[in-house]
Amino acid sequence: MASKTLRIVPLGGLGEIGKNMMTVEYGDNILVIDTGIMFPENDMLGIDYIIPDFNYLLQKRDKVRGIIVTHGHEDHTGAIRHVIEEISAPIYATRLTRGLLEAKLTRGGMLKDIKLNTVGAGEQVRVGPFEIEFFHVCHSIPDGVGLAITTPAGLIVHSGDYKFDHTPVDGWPTDFAKLGELGGRGVLALMADSTNADEPGWTPSETVIDRAFDDVFRQAEGRILIGTFASLISRMAQAAHAAFNHGRSMAFVGTSMVENARIARSLGYLDVPDELIVPLDEALRMPPSKVILMCTGTQGEPSSILGRLSTGTNRQFDLIRGDTVVLSSHPIPGNEEMVHRTINRLLQRGADVVYDAIAPVHVSGHARQEEMKLLLRLIQPKYFVPIHGELRHLKQHASLAREIGIPADQVAVVENGTVIEFSEGMMHIGERVPGGYVFVDGSGVGDIGPTVMREREALARDGFVVVHLHLDGESGKLREEPEIVSKGFVFVRDAEQLFEDARTKIDHLAASANGAHLEELVENELSKYFYAETRRRPMVFVFASRHN
């Protein structure tokens, strides 16, 4: 029975469901879709990034027949290194996605043992019992694909990250014909991108940005700095187009921007005349009205080009009065504060700043409600599984599906780790596999758990105090003044009296105690004392050395 069951498992924790990684399983065959990372939230202190916990998969790693990466964004590619360290299976990706994966694996020195297969939209690949058709979808990076997977249990369609843009920058719209054809064939289940499920209407075409750029370029008298994601190849093309029209040259600034432009140009995904592009140092010597600079830093990251320009700490060049900065992006939830702060600082330094709240210089890469309904109509699936969104987005997507007539019991809103089973044409919500997210911090993968996070939270809030006691081994009395070190608690130079009084307190404790449990006593009493004086709760540690 179980061997005739198709299992679909989105992996990860309480985040976007099925976004970073999911599996499609039939008998002894597993297909992995995407190997991405999640970015840490504001209260995940010190964490570099987060990967789905795929321990569940390691128990059956020999059954993994292939890994498909649907497009080149970090939340779909970023964990590739971690996955292939544990699981050896061929990777399938389109040309640009493959190029970006290669660059990633080359940097990690891991390219040699990997079997990377290039697939193209419109092509078909057999992996174990799965016949996989790749179809083109528009998104905010070129060469994204959705998947039609013919399994022994039926046809499954996975949208990838998509939108329906009738006039995309690269002239390559989402493959409506294929979607219609799949719908006609009869689809057992559709899994589709829910990111914008609470946005009514239809995401505007990328071409609206051309008009907004044209406005900016007509008005700007000085340099134009365009900030966007380094992966937003189509935006580079649009900026280049505007630069060409307005007689400006273009320079790429920042490692990832330069690297991605290089890959995209060499693979033919960024068609820009050579003479338009100049190196940064040359651009900086040109008249301001003749250049545009493509930069990173639209999320307010302090170490990015725009971040450093906003604080006057960029090495190669500074903002100059008359610069126009265009933030061709939208804040990722959680980054709003940093983005707004960066905008305020850029304004403070005399730049003009154009961002999506005041001009249409950015559009989303994801479908909105009307597009979602269209996809559902085109595919006409028996079952619908909203993916790629938080639980709140999935619920909204599910209610759209019900609106257009898919019965509620044929829609599965599940969390990461929940197994969705299909057998004999029926869907069944199965067990919950162990999972969650794994924090990556420095070179440590998964060693930071709740204990360390709680310690970091406490330290971030109130700092710590360390006390070193020198005791007489026989009498248990203090031989010297206690040494006290604190960080993150109070400004030490202004708190001399506080620590002086703490030392007096320790003197009394040492004099009255028998010396045996003095460390514990001092820890408790100082904690209370510091709270009474400051209403803060620093961690307090006491060391004692006993000698005669």
Add this chain to the structure above:
Amino acid sequence: MASKTLRIVPLGGLGEIGKNMMTVEYGDNILVIDTGIMFPENDMLGIDYIIPDFNYLLQKRDKVRGIIVTHGHEDHTGAIRHVIEEISAPIYATRLTRGLLEAKLTRGGMLKDIKLNTVGAGEQVRVGPFEIEFFHVCHSIPDGVGLAITTPAGLIVHSGDYKFDHTPVDGWPTDFAKLGELGGRGVLALMADSTNADEPGWTPSETVIDRAFDDVFRQAEGRILIGTFASLISRMAQAAHAAFNHGRSMAFVGTSMVENARIARSLGYLDVPDELIVPLDEALRMPPSKVILMCTGTQGEPSSILGRLSTGTNRQFDLIRGDTVVLSSHPIPGNEEMVHRTINRLLQRGADVVYDAIAPVHVSGHARQEEMKLLLRLIQPKYFVPIHGELRHLKQHASLAREIGIPADQVAVVENGTVIEFSEGMMHIGERVPGGYVFVDGSGVGDIGPTVMREREALARDGFVVVHLHLDGESGKLREEPEIVSKGFVFVRDAEQLFEDARTKIDHLAASANGAHLEELVENELSKYFYAETRRRPMVFVFASRHN
């Protein structure tokens, strides 16, 4: 010359300009407008709240003739305690604002020496050389006022936080007649709320919420929990109205909600029949379809009612299946992530969640672009000073003013601390007074500066390690195993080998060093070692005790 000059000074740092506190000065007379706090941003670790630095004012505290508080929100009232500790001057506020200030000062035990004056919209007060007329403005709390200040240098209008709602819940619209009359009188300068300057159109009336509530109440079969700000008295009234219409009783949950409802009811700002209100414990015993609970926690605060319900840690009651939670609010920038996480968790626990992205259950308390233009048209000021917004909002508000014909050189976009001077009918941008923001952390006001913040950031990112060396005083060699304690760095139980190797390293260092600078040497070498092993940079502290 200077004595005939009117000076206006917004106080604070890089935040909203003039939001929390500003001064109007003429000769030896100072009027303070608002005494509010700013909420800490995500990277202001451990900070409770932030107040404007008003040291500038302390040098001339004897000249302060009065303090006006325009409405009862924390960002206008929250610093009252800090201000009146330093400056003794009569306070002027409307009845509800006064009631909320009194509650605040009573809690601080500070009510006795304060002269609190009640003023009403439509009334007039003379403070030193200033003739102040209070006029009613709609906002998301009742009894807000704007100010018309007749000064020897001319008439100044301050909008307060405002919007133009033609159908406000309390039936009391913004005083158009007064605004028109002021415009006719001739206004030297308008200072106006810029919060929504990047929002096109007109903020919808509060009454749209009545219809949204009605929809929710018709569909909900179980309990209804309405989350909103404790200060949103009009929202309480709307919830009460919906409860009445649908035969439900209403309970207030949480200290601030209960307290504010009490004040508002006793002062007549919340007109709800007694029999509609039930205590929480009674509400919890009633059939779910018969109650609504008004709660706090719409910003995702973990310690709020909704925060605790979302994690299953609320003491008095839990969510039950069939509950409908309405978030009648909008995330304050920076809180989006926490709010979304709370929504996802409430959904996970089986509640239905209605929030502003999916139904109009909230509207802003601030004017949008068309309202801003209307205010400018009504007042027809000679000079315009956008306030109450970040620099980016002020710039947008300024460009609206230019659109309707106010010349660019008659619009002053300034930062906090910049003095705006008016003399002989002309505006002049003056000096910059020292200022900024002051962090309040526990009982400490201003003792946390950049040094402590940097320490907290470092601790939050990578934690710390403390090493205690027991050395032989003569040979400088180790007498015992070094003690090592770490927090926030690695999970100690999994890192035994790391610390074992660190001890070995210390052994070698102690054996080869002459013992004099061993602490420094161990600190440096361990820092390098931990970075090499973990790519993390914990703070490392070494203590040594030397004895024979």
